[in-house]
Amino acid sequence: MKQPKENKSVKKIFTLPKSASGIKGLDEITFGGLPLNRSTLLVGNSGCGKTILAMEFLINGIDFYNEPAVFMTFEENKDELIQNVKSLGYNLDKHIENNNLYIDQVRINPDELVKAGMYDLEGIFVRLERAINKVKAKRVALDSLDKLFYGLDEKILRSEFLRLIIWLKEKEVTAVITSEIGEPFHSRSAIIEYVSDCVIVLDNRVTNQIANRRLRIVKYRGSMHGNNEYPFNIDENGISVYPIVSEAFQQKTSSIRITSGIKDLDEMLGKKGFYMGSSILISGTAGTGKTSVAASFAYSVCKAGKRCLYCAFEEAPNQIIRNMDSIGVPLNPLNRSGKLTFYYARPTLQNLELHFLAIRKIIEDLKPAVVVLDPITNLMTEGPNSDIRSMLTRFVDYLKTQHITVMFTAAITVGSIERNPSDEGISSMVDTWMMVQDIEVNAMRTRSLCVMKSRGMEHATDVRRFIISENGITLSTIQSDVDGPEAVAMQKAREHENLSNSKASIVETETFRSKK
Amino acid sequence: MKKKNADTIVNNEVAAGPGQKAYVLRLFVTGILPNSARAIANIKAICNQYLKNSYELDIIDIYQLPDLAVSEDIVAVPVLIKKYPLPEKRLIGDLSDTDKVLKALDLV
Numbered sequence: 001m002k003q004p005k006e007n008k009s010v011k012k013i014f015t016l017p018k019s020a021s022g023i024k025g026l027d028e029i030t031f032g033g034l035p036l037n038r039s040t041l042l043v044g045n046s047g048c049g050k051t052i053l054a055m056e057f058l059i060n061g062i063d064f065y066n067e068p069a070v071f072m073t074f075e076e077n078k079d080e081l082i083q084n085v086k087s088l089g090y091n092l093d094k095h096i097e098n099n100n101l102y103i104d105q106v107r108i109n110p111d112e113l114v115k116a117g118m119y120d121l122e123g124i125f126v127r128l129e130r131a132i133n134k135v136k137a138k139r140v141a142l143d144s145l146d147k148l149f150y151g152l153d154e155k156i157l158r159s160e161f162l163r164l165i166i167w168l169k170e171k172e173v174t175a176v177i178t179s180e181i182g183e184p185f186h187s188r189s190a191i192i193e194y195v196s197d198c199v200i201v202l203d204n205r206v207t208n209q210i211a212n213r214r215l216r217i218v219k220y221r222g223s224m225h226g227n228n229e230y231p232f233n234i235d236e237n238g239i240s241v242y243p244i245v246s247e248a249f250q251q252k253t254s255s256i257r258i259t260s261g262i263k264d265l266d267e268m269l270g271k272k273g274f275y276m277g278s279s280i281l282i283s284g285t286a287g288t289g290k291t292s293v294a295a296s297f298a299y300s301v302c303k304a305g306k307r308c309l310y311c312a313f314e315e316a317p318n319q320i321i322r323n324m325d326s327i328g329v330p331l332n333p334l335n336r337s338g339k340l341t342f343y344y345a346r347p348t349l350q351n352l353e354l355h356f357l358a359i360r361k362i363i364e365d366l367k368p369a370v371v372v373l374d375p376i377t378n379l380m381t382e383g384p385n386s387d388i389r390s391m392l393t394r395f396v397d398y399l400k401t402q403h404i405t406v407m408f409t410a411a412i413t414v415g416s417i418e419r420n421p422s423d424e425g426i427s428s429m430v431d432t433w434m435m436v437q438d439i440e441v442n443a444m445r446t447r448s449l450c451v452m453k454s455r456g457m458e459h460a461t462d463v464r465r466f467i468i469s470e471n472g473i474t475l476s477t478i479q480s481d482v483d484g485p486e487a488v489a490m491q492k493a494r495e496h497e498n499l500s501n502s503k504a505s506i507v508e509t510e511t512f513r514s515k516k
Numbered sequence: 517m518k519k520k521n522a523d524t525i526v527n528n529e530v531a532a533g534p535g536q537k538a539y540v541l542r543l544f545v546t547g548i549l550p551n552s553a554r555a556i557a558n559i560k561a562i563c564n565q566y567l568k569n570s571y572e573l574d575i576i577d578i579y580q581l582p583d584l585a586v587s588e589d590i591v592a593v594p595v596l597i598k599k600y601p602l603p604e605k606r607l608i609g610d611l612s613d614t615d616k617v618l619k620a621l622d623l624v
Contacts, residue, residue: 124591
């Protein structure tokens with residue numbers, strides 16, 4: 001009997017059926033959404049976003065999947081709730097009118113409550129049944145357990161909670177239940193976590209005085225799930241979760257080349273320029289002309305009819321335009337025509353994450369071919385280094401999936417022999433890396449540019465003189481005089497190398513000196 | 517007078533004497549399940565003994581009248597709600613703890 005060959009390599013993995021949340025990023029890390037017809041527990045401190053996540057799950061169910069919902073709240077006033085979520089773009093009134101959403105506010109006043117004997121929580125079941133039947137709900141949110149269970153006997157609420165979970169399953173609704181983490185309730189949350197099929201913990205912590213939101217899937221019965229903490233954001237479009245996973249897989253590489261806008265630079269880059277969709281870094285000490293290179297690139301991109309987003313984190317756009325005017329690169333008309341868009345923000349205003357999110361949103365609306373970040377190092381001081389690294393990786397991955405060419409400029413501190421940690425991080429990540437430096441040739445100060453690396457192409461390895469004049473940017477090979485300037489230039493070339501390989505350069509310098 | 521069909525367990529008893537401040541009590545139950553049955557028995561006993569002729573007691577089955585259960589935000593059952601005299605108070609449980617009940621109703 002012949003067995004079909006493909007079965008041997010494909011292993012079917014059973015997972016519980018899922019209910020898609022429609023929340024950006026969340027369906028990726030849960031591999032499909034929340035468990036269908038089961039209960040998911042959302043745990044987190046006050047203000048972490050659990051109510052919003054629950055609400056968004058319900059609203060998306062109505063909007064995208066035709067599943068009516070019940071939002072039962074023990075916390076907020078119904079009208080206040082509707083008002084509060086308006087700022088996130090949810091129009092609950094419309095859904096309520098169409099009988100797709102039923103918000104049931106249960107008023108619980110723990111002060112007037114006295115316990116006098118045995119009881120159970122049948123009232124909630126009756127109430128829920130009525131609410132679910134009203135709109136034929138398929139999704140239910142209960143917000144929050146703490147208010148519901150406040151002051152009740154632990155034994156009773158333990159068995160009632162279990163009964164509730166089973167009851168919801170039998171009703172065939174997908175439920176999200178919110179609960180707080182905290183000492184007094186810890187034992188309660190233990191049983192609650194144990195009984196729920198899926199537990200997601202949300203966190204809103206403050207690091208370096210900047211607020212960061214994170215979520216983590218602690219448990220998901222019967223399914224694979226991302227294990228890490230993922231940052232997420234809440235803005236006027238609701239919640240967006242940012243997993244590293246998804247985007248990296250969708251990258252495609254292109255072999256189309258794009259000019260750098262500087263003819264002599266294209267010459268150094270395999271005679272053709274950058275690869276489209278690649279990432280480029282220009283690093284250099286202050287005032288060496290990085291912005292000029294970046295802006296020239298932006299100029300040529302826009303002149304070719306494509307859109308460019310220029311993110312300026314140091315110089316104001318007007319200043320950049322003025323400076324580029326003086327070297328014969330008129331950016332103003334392109335800015336006015338909309339081909340060139342500036343994003344100008346002070347790095348300290350918000351955390352790195354929010355910058356990237358804001359930029360990402362502009363990118364989604366604008367769909368530029370090229371994005372410039374000038375300089376990236378300004379953003380690096382905000383937040384711990386590992387955070388920065390992962391954020392940058394995610395951002396670059398995202399740009400790659402959109403086939404957007406990205407150029408970063410990075411300022412290196414004086415004393416460039418030592419490695420600059422934040423630069424070190426990006427230079428290994430990018431496809432093309434160029435360095436500009438001040439050098440002395442013939443007793444005159446001038447600048448040099450060297451292509452440190454450029455993946456996938458043959459590139460010039462020599463250091464060239466980098467001149468900015470009113471005619472733009474030109475590069476020329478450094479005159480090979482017998483002594484002096486050549487030595488200086490070669491010394492500078494070695495300094496360039498030092499940044500990536502300090503040991504080898506020491507050996508070479510010694511060799512050179514002995515040759516002379 | 518909230519009298520529904522004869523076979524539903526909703527009954528009220530009013531015993532009002534002249535000039536005395538009447539207690540208005542509402543007991544929400546779940547049919548004739550044990551806790552509820554006990555609660556009914558217990559409250560009737562307390563009313564007879566301590567409130568004699570000055571009370572109004574409604575016994576409401578939340579299965580029969582779910583809308584009323586909603587308007588009173590019933591969560592735990594059985595629950596006795598003292599409507600009058602103010603302040604409104606809620607006692608949850610089968611009311612087997614007589615001392616507690618009396619204390620909560622200001623009858624001691």
